[in-house]
Amino acid sequence: MPVDVNRAATDVQWKAIQENDTSFDTTFFYAVKTTKIFCKPSCPSRDPKRENVEIFFYIEDAQRHNYRACKRCKPKEEK
Numbered sequence: 001m002p003v004d005v006n007r008a009a010t011d012v013q014w015k016a017i018q019e020n021d022t023s024f025d026t027t028f029f030y031a032v033k034t035t036k037i038f039c040k041p042s043c044p045s046r047d048p049k050r051e052n053v054e055i056f057f058y059i060e061d062a063q064r065h066n067y068r069a070c071k072r073c074k075p076k077e078e079k
């Protein structure tokens with residue numbers, strides 16, 4: 001069994017999400033458990049609840065956890 005990784009957002013990551021900070025766009029993605037969507041930190045969509053957020057560093061990793069790329073910020077188009 002895989003180790004249960006702690007994917008909770010750090011304070012820095014959470015702040016970047018809230019402020020839609022584009023400078024974090026290449027460093028991580030956030031996924032929302034309730035919508036099964038993952039986004040770039042700069043996504044203009046409404047902020048989720050912090051406890052529903054999971055942090056991923058790779059698109060493939062988020063997809064493996066059954067998250068879909070957000071149609072608004074299109075994280076898949078970012079390299």
Ligand SMILES: [Zn+2]
Nearest residue numbers: 039043070073
């Ligand atoms: Zn998005």
